[in-house]
Amino acid sequence: MEPYYYDHMTKIEQAAYRAMKNGISSLQTEFAVPYLDSRQLGEIFFRLRLDCPEIFWASGFRLRHYPGSENAEFYPDYLFDKGKVKDHQRAMTARVEKLARPAEGQKEWEKERYIHDLICSSVRYDKLKKAYSHEIIGPLGQGVGVCEGIAKTVKVLCDRLGIWCIIAVSEANPEKNIKYRHAWNVVRTDGKYYHLDATFDNSLGNGREIRYDYFNLSSRQLARDHEPVMYP
Numbered sequence: 001m002e003p004y005y006y007d008h009m010t011k012i013e014q015a016a017y018r019a020m021k022n023g024i025s026s027l028q029t030e031f032a033v034p035y036l037d038s039r040q041l042g043e044i045f046f047r048l049r050l051d052c053p054e055i056f057w058a059s060g061f062r063l064r065h066y067p068g069s070e071n072a073e074f075y076p077d078y079l080f081d082k083g084k085v086k087d088h089q090r091a092m093t094a095r096v097e098k099l100a101r102p103a104e105g106q107k108e109w110e111k112e113r114y115i116h117d118l119i120c121s122s123v124r125y126d127k128l129k130k131a132y133s134h135e136i137i138g139p140l141g142q143g144v145g146v147c148e149g150i151a152k153t154v155k156v157l158c159d160r161l162g163i164w165c166i167i168a169v170s171e172a173n174p175e176k177n178i179k180y181r182h183a184w185n186v187v188r189t190d191g192k193y194y195h196l197d198a199t200f201d202n203s204l205g206n207g208r209e210i211r212y213d214y215f216n217l218s219s220r221q222l223a224r225d226h227e228p229v230m231y232p
Contacts, residue, residue, distance in 0.1 A: 001159050004166040005047035005231065012036065016044050023074065024058045027082050032071040038063055041072075047231070050167040053152030056092065056135035057085045079131055088137060095140045100160045108189040111161045112196065113215070115154055119198040120210045123150060147199040151183040154198055164188035168195070170227035178227060184214075195222040 006017055016033045023031035033041065041063065049055055058076050065072040080088060103114040119139065126133040126144040139145035139153040151167045158165035165187045172178050184197035197214035204211040214222075 001052065002164055002166055003051050005051050008231070009044070009047075013040070013044055016041060017048050020045060020048055020074065020076075021052065021055070024055055024076050027078070027085060028076075030073055030075050033074045035065055035070055035072040041074075049152075050169070053136050053156050053167070054092070056132075056137045056152075057088065059131055059134075079135075088141070092136060092140055096156055096160050099140075100157060103161055108163055109216075111163055112158070112187055112189055115157045115161070115163075116196065116198050116201065116212075116215055117210050118157070119150055119154065120202045120205050121207075123153075123202060124207065125199070125203055148181075148183045150199045150202065151185050154185045154196065158185070158187060169230050171230050173227050176227075181230075182226065184226075187216075189216075195219065195226075197222070197226075 006014060009017060012034050013036070016036060019031060019033040023033075036044075041061075045058075045061060049058065057079050059079050060077040062075040062077070063072050064075070078085065099118060103111045106114065122143060123139045124144050126138065126146055126149075129146055130138070130144075132138045132142065132149075133144055133146045134148045134152075136149060136153045136156050138149040140156075145153065155165045155167055165185055167183055168186050169181055169183045172180050182199075184195060184199065187194055187196050194216035195214070195218070196216060200214040201211045204213055
C-alpha cells in the first residue's frame, strides 16, 4: 500500500487519519479523533479511503464535539452490519488473490496492462451510481462501478502485484458541464510515472473491445480532457 496522501498531511491530520483508520478497521461504532472542523475531517476521511481502498464499508460519518475538548466523537456510517462486513472482507480478499494470480511473475508494465484489460473486459459502468459502485465491492463483487470504484479497484490490484499506484481526483467544473468529480490512477512502471484512466478506456470500448486511449499518458496528454487534480 502506498500511503501517499497520509505522507502529505500535517501531524494533526495524520493523527486524525490514524484514528479513523484504526476505528473503522476494527468496526467501531464510535471513537475519538483529534478535533478539526468537519470540512477538514471530511477531506481526511476521503483521502484515507484513497490510500486504503480495501476499506470499502465506510461511506460517511457524523461528529459530536463538546466545547473545550481536544477530541471529537466520530460516528462512521457503514454500508453493512459487522457480520456482513467480515463476510465481504473475506470475499474481496479471495477475489483479489484469484484475479492477481495470473499476473504474478510478469513485468511491471505487463501487470499494469493485465489490470487495465481486466477492468475493461469485466466491469460495466454503473450509471445508477449505487453506493457500492464507489467502492471496490462494486467492480470486484458486482461487476459494476463508477470511476471512483474502478480507480480503487485498480489500486487494490496494483498494491497486490507490487506496482506503485495512487488514486488521482479532479473536481467538478460546471462551466464546462462537468458535474462530478473524476478519479483515475497514477502508476509507476519501469521507474516512470504515468496516468492510467481505466474508466475512460472502459467507456470507449463499451464492453466490445479493449481500448488504450488512456493507458500510460503524460500529464500534458491527460490535461487535454481532464480537469486539474484536487490534491497535487
